[in-house]
Amino acid sequence: MPNTRPATRTTIMDVARVAGVSRQTVSNAINSPERVRPETLSKVLQVVEDLHYRPSSAARTLRHQRAGAVGTELNAVAAQPSDIALPFLTALTLSATRHACHMVPFASKEAFPLLSGYQDMVRRRLVDAFVLTDTHPGDPRPAWLEEAGIPYASFGRIYDDPTRGYWADVDxxxxxxxxxxxxxxxxxxxxxxxxxxxxxxxxxxxxxxxxxxxxxxxxxxxxxxxxxxxxxxxxxxxxxxxxxxxxxxxxxxxxxxxxxxxxxxxxxxxxxxxxxxxxxxxxxxxxxxxxxxxxxxxPLNEIAEHLLTVVHDQLAGSADAAQGTLLLPTxxxxxxxxxxxxxxxx
Amino acid sequence: MPNTRPATRTTIMDVARVAGVSRQTVSNAINSPERVRPETLSKVLQVVEDLHYRPSSAARTLRHQRAGAVGTELNAVAAQPSDIALPFLTALTLSATRHACHMVPFASKEAFPLLSGYQDMVRRRLVDAFVLTDTHPGDPRPAWLEEAGIPYASFGRIYDDPTRGYWADVDxxxxxxxxxxxxxxxxxxxxxxxxxxxxxxxxxxxxxxxxxxxxxxxxxxxxxxxxxxxxxxxxxxxxxxxxxxxxxxxxxxxxxxxxxxxxxxxxxxxxxxxxxxxxxxxxxxxxxxxxxxxxxxxPLNEIAEHLLTVVHDQLAGSADAAQGTLLLPTxxxxxxxxxxxxxxxx
DNA sequence: CGGCACATTATGAACGTTCAAGTGAACGAT
DNA sequence: ATCGTTCACTTGAACGTTCATAATGTGCCG
Incomplete structure (x- = not known):
């Protein structure tokens, strides 16, 4: 991507200036409203609304050391004609909004999932976690992710050891x-x-x-x-x-x-x-x-919601012991x- | 997403320290190798390799004011059974790698694409541009994007005015x-x-x-x-x-x-x-x-490649006059x- | 040998945000 | 009047890059 600068857009400082408060107060109004006097709060939020301000996700990511994104691999070669990959990705994308994050798809031209794509995403800190699909016996991904301490959740059982790892599957x-x-x-x-x-x-x-x-x-x-x-x-x-x-x-x-x-x-x-x-x-x-x-x-929506919740809990460190969940189809x-x-x- | 800090990972400073050079020299080695003495270059790149260093995409985004990402909407309701949406998204995802960017899918539960999802992505600076699909007569998106100065390219003609806007379609x-x-x-x-x-x-x-x-x-x-x-x-x-x-x-x-x-x-x-x-x-x-x-x-791969090239050119400001392109099916x-x-x- | 151009590397600043620590005012208790 | 507390808000610093610019080294010429 080229590097020419676009017009500068509204930042937290603009909101602060217009509302007559400091950066931090604007930040608090958005992230911890209870810390701000109601009067000030409504004034700040009004300015936020007026200026259509939204925090820059890049700045947040840098500050938090959290991408707020979950990666998922699209199988570029072995797609089944009856596949439910698209509706599942759509369900994930919808659930992601509720979890204040977004999905980042990636693909390679290899027949089987390789680690390199996952490693690259992690090193560039483009994502915090992964949703796996199409896990198969001998799949190297769960073991590697666990060893690297990277949260993940799998749509479909982890065959090598169904008691280990987080997964959700249809019953x-x-x-x-x-x-x-x-x-x-x-x-x-x-x-x-x-x-x-x-x-x-x-x-x-x-x-x-x-x-x-x-x-x-x-x-x-x-x-x-x-x-x-x-x-x-x-x-x-x-x-x-x-x-x-x-x-x-x-x-x-x-x-x-x-x-x-x-x-x-x-x-x-x-x-x-x-x-x-x-x-x-x-x-x-x-x-x-x-x-x-x-x-x-x-139940793709529930599965997606469940997987993102599991990933979310792992990121928060509040995860229970790893376990799988079966959900009923309709x-x-x-x-x-x-x-x-x-x-x-x- | 929760905010607990994960273990700190290798940054450009780590590479600089180990290689015995400054931040900027490492940066140059990666982004403008010709500015670095060959001897220094290979030493730095070796350390980059050894430490598995990759630049943080968030820091780059913040610095460049460029997300390096392209948004695309997944239609959550009106998916056709014969749809080629998944192979197309896969093609986009593969092409994105070549363009040093990634795709960010988003979805809403509305039957027709609304502007709100696009506006939100732009304000949070999550993406720089969009790839549109399923454009239809009366589609508000092209006009709004053009007015807002946001680059886009459409898979499928822009019906309201096929001479305006960037698109690629099958012949x-x-x-x-x-x-x-x-x-x-x-x-x-x-x-x-x-x-x-x-x-x-x-x-x-x-x-x-x-x-x-x-x-x-x-x-x-x-x-x-x-x-x-x-x-x-x-x-x-x-x-x-x-x-x-x-x-x-x-x-x-x-x-x-x-x-x-x-x-x-x-x-x-x-x-x-x-x-x-x-x-x-x-x-x-x-x-x-x-x-x-x-x-x-x-020709989904060519279409995806073409659309991303068009978007890329718009971002670089080197875009030709807006025009559509027809590609042959096989x-x-x-x-x-x-x-x-x-x-x-x- | 001084000086000047050029190649190479180093330093300060900024991107926008949030955490940690700080200021100041109001208030009751001593 | 002095002190600690609490509340509401502000300021400094840092996240990791890269741009602009400064510093340093190197070779060449007069």
């Missing part, structure tokens, strides 16, 4: 259980499951919720299948599943893309989604919305679980 | 023309068009490119239809279009969602996308990738325009 098991309950209530008979290949923590969790749900509710357990997060493979796996099901049955899926696979397979054999076969997805992604799929929407019913399908796709 | 007409050329080359006979209802600048532009394409290339002009950016309505409009087409024909669409509508309508009547009917979308959105649709991918061929369809998606 997958509770979610799929809610889906089964909804399907049972709506009137489907048998409920199958389409998940990811066994071994992924998230996938296994969501499958467990389905298994528990079909036991607790008045539905029969249907077959279970798996496919990776790709539409053609989901369709293929769904075909096999539908072979073992009949109209009136339903499938709970571990993701919206998998649910879309079931929907397409069903359409392929002339079954109407909703009317003939119940389908639930997971994540509340744009894909579910576009295709009118019932889905378990992730079931958004749509055409794919309505016996008499609505017209149109919301 | 829609050139794109759809490319699609027609590709379809003609691949061997489709008749090429129809599915766009948005007339009146939208972007939609009319893309339609014009199709009209021009079918004249210039060796294909017959098929019927043209329109639908809003919603899947069910796109399917309905596609049905009407397909009634007038036969296998071996193709449809150029103004968006990926519309193309998906055509794909679904085709599947509904047993036509194989690609083999029986050519379909092209527009935008290179996640939707196209997920469904294996041939699409015109927006045609990403996929299953929906392959006569012998590939196995799998993407």
């Amino acid at each position: 997958g098991a509770a979610g799929t259980k809610m889906a089964v309950a909804h399907l049972a209530e709506t009137g489907y008979r048998t409920v199958g499951f389409l998940g990811w290949p066994a071994g992924s923590a998230v996938g296994d969790d969501r499958r467990a919720g389905w298994a528990q749900g079909v036991e607790e509710h008045d539905v029969a357990a249907g077959p279970a299948g798996s496919a990776p997060q790709s539409l053609p493979e989901a369709v293929r796996a769904a075909e096999a599943l539908l072979d073992e099901l009949s109209p009136g049955d339903a499938v709970v899926c571990a993701s919206d893309v998998l649910a879309l696979g079931v929907q397409q397979a069903a359409l392929g054999r002339g079954w109407r989604p909703g009317a003939d076969i119940g389908i639930t997805g997971f994540d509340g992604s744009p894909v579910a919305q576009l295709h009118g799929l019932t889905t378990l929407t992730q 079931l958004d019913a749509n055409n794919s679980t309505v016996i008499t399908p609505k017209k149109g796709t919301s | 829609g007409a050139a794109g759809t023309k490319m699609a027609v050329a590709h379809l003609a080359e691949t061997g489709y006979r008749t090429v129809g068009f599915l766009g948005w209802p007339a009146g939208s600048a972007v939609g009319d532009d893309r339609r014009a490119g199709w009209a021009q394409g079918v004249e210039e290339h060796d294909v017959a002009a098929g019927p043209a239809g329109s639908a809003p950016q919603s899947l069910p309505e796109a399917v309905r409009a596609a049905e009407a279009l397909l009634d007038e087409l036969s296998p071996g024909d193709a449809v150029v669409c103004a968006s990926d969602v519309l193309a998906l509508g055509v794909q679904q309508a085709a599947l509904g009547r047993g036509w194989r996308p690609g083999a029986d009917i050519g379909i092209t979308g527009f935008d290179g959105s996640p939707v196209a990738q997920l469904h294996g649709l041939t699409t015109l991918t927006q 045609l990403d061929a996929n299953n929906s325009t392959v006569i012998t369809p590939k196995k799998g998606t993407s």
